[in-house]
Amino acid sequence: MCEINQKVVNTEVTMEMVLEALAFAAETPVSVAQIRSVYAEVAASDDIPTEEAVQEAVELLNASFEQQGHALRIQKWAGGLRMATTETVAPFLETFFQRERARRLTRPLMETLAIIAYRQPTTKVEVDAVRGVDSGYAIRKLLSLDLLSITGRAEVAGRPILYRTTDRFLEEFGLNDLEGLPNLRQAEELLGEANFDQERLRLLMANGIDHGDQKPVERTSDEDTTI
Amino acid sequence: MCEINQKVVNTEVTMEMVLEALAFAAETPVSVAQIRSVYAEVAASDDIPTEEAVQEAVELLNASFEQQGHALRIQKWAGGLRMATTETVAPFLETFFQRERARRLTRPLMETLAIIAYRQPTTKVEVDAVRGVDSGYAIRKLLSLDLLSITGRAEVAGRPILYRTTDRFLEEFGLNDLEGLPNLRQAEELLGEANFDQERLRLLMANGIDHGDQKPVERTSDEDTTI
């Protein structure tokens, strides 16, 4: 570690730079004391910078940010220092993050989508059964995102709606067709020897696209009783 | 949304400020297209800023950062823009985070990743063939690190899964796109280097030799996969 440090000391790394970098990269607000000790340790200096020196660096840095028209500021919080954007750019960030969020799928959505992708066409009852929770919201959300569509009604009591994935789904997941989804053997390979029920994976995927000719609901696990 | 926007338009929010704020705040590199459209939407302007305007803002901002002695820069990674600290302050951050040394991947992970990076899209069979060992664990680990992703299945017997590298890979390795990968050198070129047998080969073997204190059987490559 010492060799690396020596290399740096000769370049003029100012207290402002160290403050700026730590306030930017830290996971929790940085205290003035932390900045002083890191600076002294790396600069291998006997003179630990004073608290005033750090406070002064904060003022200088913020003045520089403001003067040069930057959108960043060092903020002083109870717990320490952190970097934040100015009020003026807030609407841009709001718009940006709203879009970001819309582009991602939450875990319930992802689970629902995974089950329907493999068991399609399938019904809400079946998705609920596999997930163990009500998937009504997730299905509605996926329909509105155009990742699922309705493909008819099942010929069973109550004639429940059948769902399948859309072309948009394929596009979003970078697949040419449903055959591009990993098959059972590959799923096992991908997921490794994880701590879940392999048998359940087999059942879940058994009537998926690779064996589309089998009826989903009637299937029980009493074939294949070899041990 | 319109009311908020109106408030902002009167202040002079420059493209540099928006770029700076988004590159600072985003969790992954922001594309130029996103910056352009967020800017146009919030500024409620009919004129969508050009790509050149954004690129120019990057240059201006970085020049300003450098000139004013800031420790931050806008980097072009994975086809987008992201703010990061400069090399000069790295020792301070490493001390602060108590990180002994920079990140590396274990050799099995790195070999697997290199083969896929240069041959993508490619299959596990091909990786296994080049390495001479089973790469199942390495591939799963790289998938879970989001350095690899599945891109479909090959149109050959068994329809094996095709893998490619991700944007995360580009970002972690500081590349803007795959074109930025270092040239894959010819073996003859490598062998032709002075004292290849002694020096280069030894260097390639360095990890293993340096860690002579590790137990062979326990070494299953799952240590030290920090990313």
Add this chain to the structure above:
Amino acid sequence: MYRVELEDFEGPLDLLLLLINRREIDIFDIPIAQITNEYLAYVQLMESINLDGVADYIYFAALLISIKARMLLPQPEMDAEDDEIDPRQQLVDQLLEYIRYKDAAETLNQQLEQRSRLFTRGKASMPPEVETPEKEVLVKATVFELMNALRLVLEDAPDEETITIVPQQYSIEDQSEHIRRILFTKKRISFHDLVRGQTRSFIVVTFLAILEMAYGHEICILNTFEGNAFMIEQGGITDV
């Protein structure tokens, strides 16, 4: 006698390169007999300490032996153009290709190392917009994430009884009780008869129940030497 530490190599090709390097051998003119002997010594050593992944090494052991045999042919093999075939060519090509990627891996690792010295924004500076994300965990839309979602379904799935596709549910306790009842009247029964015609989960849970009961000396497991069948009977060592 061949002193290379086991942790120095990462696979059969790595081992071969190491052996070649140690002898300062020209990779284009490998003395196959010598390298084969050294290689086999390693594989034997690995087998003797039960190292994982020995299977990967066996293939190359076979390849080396076959090259060695072909080298000994009185007449060299010829290709279509009547040029002499070097039996080592395929192996050398593979080694050369592997060297290229080893080199690329090392270069990329340096790149990763360099890049990792540049730090990005930490959580302390997270804008308020992302400080309060939705309660649900956000995941990215990749096929692997899709598979991981399946994994989560499998891990968090409710008990079998609430799943329509697997209506039966068995517990080890229930199966132990079932076995006790049968052994009370029958004294001895084969595993095959015990589970005949039953579902896979019945079989698995029954098997686990038997192991548990045998462990607790409640029953004895008798090997019948007929196929893979075995018998169970009442009483463990207490009966002896």
